[in-house]
Amino acid sequence: MRARGAELYRENCVLCHGENADGRGARSMGLDRTPANFTDPLWSQPESAARAFQAITKGVPGTPMPAWGTALSTDDRWALVAFITSVSERTPANPTKR
Numbered sequence: 001m002r003a004r005g006a007e008l009y010r011e012n013c014v015l016c017h018g019e020n021a022d023g024r025g026a027r028s029m030g031l032d033r034t035p036a037n038f039t040d041p042l043w044s045q046p047e048s049a050a051r052a053f054q055a056i057t058k059g060v061p062g063t064p065m066p067a068w069g070t071a072l073s074t075d076d077r078w079a080l081v082a083f084i085t086s087v088s089e090r091t092p093a094n095p096t097k098r
């Protein structure tokens with residue numbers, strides 16, 4: 001599940017959320033909103049899974065975060081959630097400020 005999530009993340013999310021999932025992707029500089037930083041332990045909390053799934057499916061209206069509900073299957077979106085919610089276990093927190 002996580003391996004699939006990591007693969008999907010590399011294909012679709014790295015540009016904005018960054019190689020290290022810390023919100024510092026190549027395209028994040030030009031955005032008016034900072035992409036979420038998944039090294040924040042907030043994302044490892046159980047209630048964050050539903051929030052992440054919702055954001056991935058519907059996007060975050062009014063921000064550059066796109067909706068993936070039609071582009072990615074339900075399984076793929078949950079695989080991404082499994083990836084996101086496990087980032088902070090592997091990567092030390094990296095503050096979003098730059």
Ligand code: HEC
Binds near residue numbers: 034056065068080
């Ligand atoms: C075009 C840039 C862009 C791409 C591509 C992108 N995101 Fe985002 N994402 C953002 C931005 C900007 C935010 C912050 C939105 C805000 O201010 O609440 C965000 C926020 C999020 C959030 C947090 C929402 C919340 O409730 O705080 C999640 C989860 C997320 N993205 C997952 C993903 C996943 C998974 C992918 C790949 C399938 C992805 N994003 C691709 C720009 C992007």
